[in-house]
């Protein structure tokens with residue numbers, strides 16, 4: 001088995017897949033793609049062959065000639081294909097939908113709107129300052145977390161959905177990392193904070209953390 005992940009230390013989508021690979025106890029090679037250096041290595045011809053959307057992450061299984069993009073699709077693939085480690089997607093139809101709902105709150109409604117290329121566009125096309133784009137990202141994250149905190153009230157336990165780690169936690173930890181990066185005040189989000197802290201006790205989350213990657217700056 002020869003698995004690789006092309007990612008960037010601070011990319012929340014790459015962080016999700018690193019957590020999932022660790023929780024599934026899968027060995028993989030991590031190949032850094034610098035999103036800023038030289039205008040962004042995600043825009044090179046060689047990387048575009050792996051992901052025409054010019055985004056990280058990309059997951060590759062050389063033995064099976066598989067290349068996948070989109071962190072949630074990669075994680076669901078890993079969870080279905082490998083029985084090892086944690087089961088990240090519940091079996092029951094409604095549980096599965098609720099876990100995906102939480103995951104998509106973060107991966108579809110928060111992260112894309114505060115992604116690097118959106119922030120760059122706000123600056124280059126609409127004259128936003130560095131301070132403006134930081135406020136934009138902070139606001140988008142805060143609005144998203146307000147909704148998630150309310151959702152978690154009903155079904156969170158030790159983790160985002162009950163008492164075992166799921167895809168929702170795999171998305172929550174990188175999202176909180178981003179919130180902290182943009183100086184979001186986390187005091188209105190006690191449940192999110194509790195889950196974040198519980199996840200941080202797990203070695204798979206620790207090993208996947210941005211500061212523990214070979215390309216961390």
Ligand SMILES: N[C@@H](CCC(=O)N[C@@H](CS)C(=O)NCC(=O)O)C(=O)O
Nearest residue numbers: 011012013055056070071115116117
């Ligand atoms: N929906 C995609 C999002 C991928 C994405 O937005 N990646 C960001 C880093 S988190 C990226 O590559 N940004 C580079 C850019 O904006 O140029 C996924 O979940 O994999």
